[in-house]
Amino acid sequence: MTTFERHRFTPWLLLAPQLAIVAVFFFWPAAESLRQAFYVQDAFGLGERFVGLANFQRVMASAEYWQAMGVTALFSVLVAVGAMGLALLLAVLADRVMHGARLYRILLTWPYAIAPAVAGLLWMFMFDPVLGVLTHALAGFGIHWDAQLNPGQALLLVVIASIWQQMSYNFVFFLAGLQMIPASLLEAAAIDGASPFRRFVGITLPLLSPTAFFLLVMNSVYVLFETFATIDNTTLGGPGGATRTLVYKLYEDGFVARDLGSSSAQSVLLMVLVGALTFVQFRYLERRVQY
Amino acid sequence: MATLTCRQLSKTYPGGHRAVEALDLTLEAGELMVIVGPSGCGKSTLLRMVAGLEAISGGQLIIGETVANALEPAERGIAMVFQNYALYPHMSVFDNMAYALKLQRRPRAEIERRVHEAATLLGIDALLERRPRQLSGGQRQRVAMGRAIVREPTVFLFDEPLSNLDAALRVQMRLEIRRLQQRLGASMLYVTHDQVEAMTLADRLVVMRDGRIEQIGTPMALFEKPISCFVARFIGSPAMNLIPVKRARDGAHLCAGLQLSGDPGAATLGLRPEHLRLDPQGELAGTVEMIEPLGVDALVHCRLPEHHEPLTARLPVTALAASGIRQQGAIRLAVDGPLHLFDDQDRRLEHAARLTPLSSLFAV
Numbered sequence: 086m087t088t089f090e091r092h093r094f095t096p097w098l099l100l101a102p103q104l105a106i107v108a109v110f111f112f113w114p115a116a117e118s119l120r121q122a123f124y125v126q127d128a129f130g131l132g133e134r135f136v137g138l139a140n141f142q143r144v145m146a147s148a149e150y151w152q153a154m155g156v157t158a159l160f161s162v163l164v165a166v167g168a169m170g171l172a173l174l175l176a177v178l179a180d181r182v183m184h185g186a187r188l189y190r191i192l193l194t195w196p197y198a199i200a201p202a203v204a205g206l207l208w209m210f211m212f213d214p215v216l217g218v219l220t221h222a223l224a225g226f227g228i229h230w231d232a233q234l235n236p237g238q239a240l241l242l243v244v245i246a247s248i249w250q251q252m253s254y255n256f257v258f259f260l261a262g263l264q265m266i267p268a269s270l271l272e273a274a275a276i277d278g279a280s281p282f283r284r285f286v287g288i289t290l291p292l293l294s295p296t297a298f299f300l301l302v303m304n305s306v307y308v309l310f311e312t313f314a315t316i317d318n319t320t321l322g323g324p325g326g327a328t329r330t331l332v333y334k335l336y337e338d339g340f341v342a343r344d345l346g347s348s349s350a351q352s353v354l355l356m357v358l359v360g361a362l363t364f365v366q367f368r369y370l371e372r373r374v375q376y
Numbered sequence: 377m378a379t380l381t382c383r384q385l386s387k388t389y390p391g392g393h394r395a396v397e398a399l400d401l402t403l404e405a406g407e408l409m410v411i412v413g414p415s416g417c418g419k420s421t422l423l424r425m426v427a428g429l430e431a432i433s434g435g436q437l438i439i440g441e442t443v444a445n446a447l448e449p450a451e452r453g454i455a456m457v458f459q460n461y462a463l464y465p466h467m468s469v470f471d472n473m474a475y476a477l478k479l480q481r482r483p484r485a486e487i488e489r490r491v492h493e494a495a496t497l498l499g500i501d502a503l504l505e506r507r508p509r510q511l512s513g514g515q516r517q518r519v520a521m522g523r524a525i526v527r528e529p530t531v532f533l534f535d536e537p538l539s540n541l542d543a544a545l546r547v548q549m550r551l552e553i554r555r556l557q558q559r560l561g562a563s564m565l566y567v568t569h570d571q572v573e574a575m576t577l578a579d580r581l582v583v584m585r586d587g588r589i590e591q592i593g594t595p596m597a598l599f600e601k602p603i604s605c606f607v608a609r610f611i612g613s614p615a616m617n618l619i620p621v622k623r624a625r626d627g628a629h630l631c632a633g634l635q636l637s638g639d640p641g642a643a644t645l646g647l648r649p650e651h652l653r654l655d656p657q658g659e660l661a662g663t664v665e666m667i668e669p670l671g672v673d674a675l676v677h678c679r680l681p682e683h684h685e686p687l688t689a690r691l692p693v694t695a696l697a698a699s700g701i702r703q704q705g706a707i708r709l710a711v712d713g714p715l716h717l718f719d720d721q722d723r724r725l726e727h728a729a730r731l732t733p734l735s736s737l738f739a740v
C-alpha cells in the first residue's frame with residue numbers, strides 16, 4: 086500500500102474547517118429559514134406556532150409581493166441586457182487596442198473591485214436631487230432629476246449603478262472569450278466574402294455564445310441577490326416600492342418589520358425561482374450554445 | 377499564361393522590419409509552386425499578402441488580369457487552406473463549405489450541387505452533416521480543401537496545410553493534394569518548411585531566405601545545382617556535407633593531403649551523402665563516429681582528420697556489414713558523384729571539381 090492510499094482520514098481532516106464554515110454559515114441558516122417558513126413568530130422571537138403553508142398563501146396573495154416580482158423581472162432584464170451588451174461592446178473595442186492595452190483593460194475591470202455599498206453611495210451622491218453633480222448637469226439640459234420622488238428615475242438609477250458594477254466582470258470574460266477565437270477563423274471568413282459585420286454576427290457571436298450563456302447565469306444570480314447593497318444605499322426600495330426587488334422586500338419584511346415567517350417563505354420562494362431559472366437556462370439554452 | 381504575378385512585392389512592418397523585399401514571382405496556370413524556407417524567411421507573409429490578409433507595402437500584385445493590391449480578400453479570386461484548417465466550429469461540414477456561396481447569394485440548387493461535387497471529389501460526402509469537432513485530422517484537412525474547391529478560385533493558397541498531421545497521414549495527403557491539383561488543373565501556391573514535402577509536390581520550388589528569393593527552379597534543378605550553401609543545406613535529406621577548404625600556395629586542399637582542382641576561389645566543398653561509397657582505396661579516410669540505420673541504408677557520420685564538421689554518408693547496410701565498419705572504427709570513402717564548389721560568399725562556382733590525393737601526384 087502506498088502512503089497515499091493509507092491516509093484515509095487525512096483528507097477529511099483537511100476538509101473539516103471548510104466544511105464547518107459551510108455548515109455553520111450556509112446549511113444551518115438555510116435549514117432554519119426553511120423551517121421558519123412554516124411557522125409564525127411573535128415580533129420578539131419568544132414564541133412560535135406551526136401554520137403549514139399559511140405563510141406562503143399570505144405572501145402569494147399580497148399585491149406588494151407581485152409588484153416586487155414585476156420590479157425584479159424588469160430590473161433583471163435591464164441589468165442583464167445592459168451589463169452584457171455594454172461589456173461585449175467594450176470587449177470588442179478593447180480586443181482591437183494595440184497600444185496600452187493592459188492599462189486600458191485594468192481600468193475597465195476596476196469597478197468590479199469596488200464594494201456594492203460604496204458603489205451605491207457613489208451613484209447616490211452623483212445623482213442626489215440637491216447636491217448631485219449629474220443632477221445639475223441634467224438640469225442644464227432641462228431634465229428635472231429626482232430619484233427620490235420619480236419612480237422611473239429611481240429604477241433607472243439602480244439599473245445604471247448595477248450595470249456599472251457588473252459590467253467589469255462580464256468584460257473580463259468576454260475579452261477572454263474573444264481572444265480564444267483563432268484569428269484564422271475570421272481571416273477565412275474574410276476570404277469567403279463576409280463583411281466585418283457579417284463576420285461578427287456569423288462567426289464571433291456564435292463562438293462567444295458559451296461565454297455569454299455562462300454570464301447570463303451569473304448575471305441572473307447577481308441581479309437577484311447581490312444588488313441588495315446597491316439598492317439599500319441609493320433608493321431604499323422606494324419611492325413607493327418602485328425599486329423594491331424580491332430580495333429587498335424579503336429584507337424589509339424580515340429585518341425591519343420582524344415578520345420572520347413571511348420573510349422565510351419569501352426566501353424559499355426566491356430560492357425556488359433561482360433554481361427554476363437556472364434549470365431552464367441549462368435545459369434549453371445550453372443545448373443551443375454547444376458546438 | 378501567368379495566373380499570378382508579383383512585381384517588386386515588398387512588406388515593411390511599422391518599426392522598420394522588412395519581411396519581404398522586392399520579390400519577383402510568376403505563377404503559371406496549372407502550376408503548383410512551393411515556397412520553402414526556414415521560419416521567419418517571409419514565406420507566410422508573402423502568402424498572406426497574396427490573400428489580402430496583410431497589406432502590401434510596395435510593388436504590384438497581379439492575379440489573373442487585374443492588379444489586386446487594394447482588392448478585398450474575397451474579390452481576389454483566391455482560396456486559402458490554413459495550417460489549423462480554420463473550420464467554423466459551429467457549422468456543419470456542409471455549411472462550412474457553402475458559407476462563401478451563401479454570402480454570394482447563389483441559388484440554393486447551385487450551392488447544393490457545388491458542395492456535393494467537391495465533397496464527392498474528396499470522399500467526404502458522407503460527412504456533410506457532421507461538425508468539425510467530430511472529424512479526424514485528415515478529414516478536417518479534406519473539408520478545408522473542399523471549402524477552397526467549392527469557390528472555384530483562380531489560385532489556391534496553402535499555408536503549411538499538412539504540418540498538423542502525423543507522418544503517415546502527411547504522406548497520404550501529400551499525394552492527394554498532388555492528384556487533386558492535376559485533376560483540377562489548378563494553380564497553387566504552397567508554403568511549407570518541410571523540404572521533403574516541397575521536393576515531392578512542386579512543379580517549381582522557391583527557396584526563400586530573409587525575405588528574398590534565394591533560388592527558383594524545378595526540385596531536381598535545385599537538388600543538382602544549388603546556387604548557394606543555403607539552398608544546398610536546405611534541399612535534400614540528409615543535408616549536403618559542406619566542408620571548408622584550406623587554401624595554400626600550391627592550390628586548394630581538403631585535409632590530409634587531398635588536393636582540390638577546379639576553381640582556385642573555392643571556399644567550401646559540397647558533397648551529397650548519397651554520392652559517397654565505401655572503397656578501401658577511397659580518397660577520404662576518417663573515423664566513424666556514429667551509425668544511424670534507416671533500414672536498407674544507414675547514415676554514417678564520420679570525422680575527417682583536421683576537420684570539425686562531421687561528414688555524413690548514406691551507405692547500404694549490407695556493404696557496411698561486409699566491410700566490418702563499426703563505430704569508432706576506421707573508414708575509407710570514395711566520391712561517386714558531382715562535387716559542388718562554393719566561394720567565400722557561399723555562392724556556387726560552376727567548375728568541374730576533382731579531388732586528388734597528393735601522394736598519388738608524387739607517385740607519378
